[in-house]
Amino acid sequence: MTLISAFVPIWILTAVGYAACRQGLLGEAAAAVLGRFVFHLAMPSALFLTLSRMPLSGFAARSMLAFGVSTAAVVGAGWLGSSRLFGRGRGERPVWGMVAGYVNSANLGIPIATQVLGDVSFLAEVVLWQVLVVTPMVLVALDRHRNPAGRVRIRRIASLPARNPVILASLLGVACSAAGLRLPSAADASLTLLAGAAVPTALVALGASLHHASPSGAEPAALAAITALKLVAQPVIAYAAGLALHLSAPQLLAVVVCAGLPTAQNTFIIAQEYGVGEAVANRAVVMTTTLSLATLAAAVALLG
Template sequence: MAGLLSAMEGFFIIGVVIAVGYVAARFRVGGPTTQMVLNKYSFFVSSPCLMFAILAKENLGVIVHPSIVVAFLSAAVVGLIFIALNACFFHMRAADATIGVLNSLYLNSNNIGLPVATYILGNPSLVAPILLMQQVLFTPLGLITLDATTSGQVSLKNIAKQPLKQPLLIGSLAGIAVSALSARAGHFIMPDFMFKPLDMIGASAVPMILMAFGMSLHGSKPMREKTDRPAIITVVTLKNVIMPIAAFLLSYFLMGFRGPELYGCVVLAALPTGQNVYNYAARYEVGMTFARDGILLSTLTSPITIALIAALLS
């Protein structure tokens, strides 16, 4: 029970930072462009530094843990389900559907995942495989799709060049490279005077993303667009209900996990949608209301799902 309460503190902390962003927007702190500036700075500067700092000091064996198979397959399942439902019922254009897919499968592995892994699972490194999967696979695919569908240009040359335009991917791969070289050398190869500035810049990413998200709530009402409500409810159900169920089935029957490994995979699959999805939507100015409402409802309902999982499996 103490571990569960500590994890709930993580949700409370996030709520406070979002509230600060809302209040700042309410009193027009920074002017009307503040939200856009925070989103762009986080996307291009602080978030890549954060991913580099996390992965550079992580052991490669932890990053490529077998649980990454469960994380990938359970995310792929809910993403494909949303694509199928969109084709049959919602009929969103490609860019909005991409936000829907990301809303369904993208885990808040950092600012909620870390406290959950620490206080419920007792091992913060369990989120490393998810960070790797999302930043190396799902994020580039989502951003490439958004770039192609919003620019109206799709070509093999442009697709091949997309990874070079994704700061998060570049930061993640650089961090993995430093981790590999450090493992070979037997010590962390970056001197502090080089690593600490990047680590300091990266520390600003999560607060900026959360405050920008809070600013987006000012002057708007969640679920205001009636036409979006079925899709929003669908992505929240996929994220907070179907994905943990898929993770349990894959962990138990496919991977043969039992005990803490099984419990950890299911709990992490129940994490809410990451605020990064709103950051991406704002970056391409598409599906912002859809992303915001999905993240908000997912964040509000995820603690209930995690509490139920803890009661059943812990």
Template sequence: MQGVLNGFTTIGLVIAVGALLAHLRIVDLGAQQVLSRIAFFVASPALMVITLSRADVHQVLSANLGASVAAVVVAAGIYIALARAVWHRRMGETTIGALSASYVNAGNLGIPVASYVLGDAAFVAPTLLLQLLVLQPLALAFLDADARGGRSSWWQLLTRPVRNPLTLGSLAGVVLSITGWSLPTVVAAPLGLLGDMAVPAMLVAYGIALRLGPGLGRAGSVAELVTTSTLKLLVQPAVAWFVASVLLGVDGHALLAIVVTSALPTAQNIFVHATRYDRASVLARDTILITTIGAVPVILLVAALLG
């Protein structure tokens, strides 16, 4: 349990640094935009190359991944249905909302939680790969299309992800993992240095936005925020448990790993995407805040019940 608390405390303190810098007027929203762009175009792609090159990509084919996929589909699907029918959101806003409701923080929080709560960081690898190689490229394709007025053809929609820096970084990492190739030190060292900047840049930018942006729940629909937070914290892990336990017959430590991973909060990089494309950034910001706080008791409860 100490690992869960340590992971959340670390994230909270770095976010607080960003908020403090904004409060002291050392930085402004312009700095938040710069940090988000650096994270999106440079640091995160470098991090993906390094992270995925060291991962076992064959784990993405694990049968247990079906439960995680089902949980994502249900959570995102419910939000998409409500966003289109009730709140009448555009494609870009709907995409960010769906990500907020289903895209877990499998990297900078999931890895320490998997290490300390589950005993092995490899448990988070399937979800990490699913998000990086499937969910994120698909979402970025829709965001790109929406940014261009939705006039893209299906061919453009399908091919645009491979021109996105995050997707290219992920694909490069997968190729290195599958082939077993190692980058020369002259390349790996600067990539590692740039990748180390990704998570701090995201968190500091997020802290700046918390301090200088609209107050919690003051922009957009409160009902929409409650929906994304509830889907992420309660619905997604519940669906993961049902599919894994009842339909697939998974039990023991493997079941705990699936449910804990699904209960992780919304990833900070969703806010980076929202800022980059100027779509539903306040919804993403607020959902990340609420789910990061709320995930602590949820994961502790799951660990107590299934551990």
């Protein structure tokens, strides 16, 4: 029952977004407007506060290496497989990679880590890895696709943090943590209010997008492949890497559980912002979130 309690709010808020659009309460542009609010305001606030309050010392290097290997493997498989197996264009490939390997480390990761692992220390490292390594890599590729010339330019990459609120907020958060800086109370309270809206608004936007999305936007075979990469391949690779690195039983459990978390709803928000891969992203979030209840329970039973 402890795992179920972590999943129920996600299902409810996604259903609320779907029902609200179905009843015409939010208008035709609801998913786009809510998504832009999350991408430009709420998500950067949440990332800044999370990273600015996170200590940058005492990392579990071997555990993070095992998790990083699993992420790189499935992101690469999703990225390449989208082209070679499903014929997706260059712009959509980064979204497929992110959907396959970017875990829900916030609204699902925190309660699950608390209930199953007893603490969120390793999860904090996962957040840093995804925000500072995986997200910029994907956004650089998407930014390249948006560039009419389709080329990677050093000046354009260097200016990406200034043009992308997600990367800018993450870098500022890490800088504040490293310097030991704290915001004035009024600024902190304002950002906290915005940050609190990120997860529920993203889930409502996700539900709204499911109502408007074309049924042919994500083929069953593609969705099945991404789901298998996320819920089966990633935790299995993490387990194998953990064994090779001689992790202890608690470390191995933490790595596998975090790798087995479902696709984060942030992937849909990013896909929506760049206008590519939205159908596969929203369905993958719903599918992996639904099925991960069973796969995570199995992982805990086998390793716990």
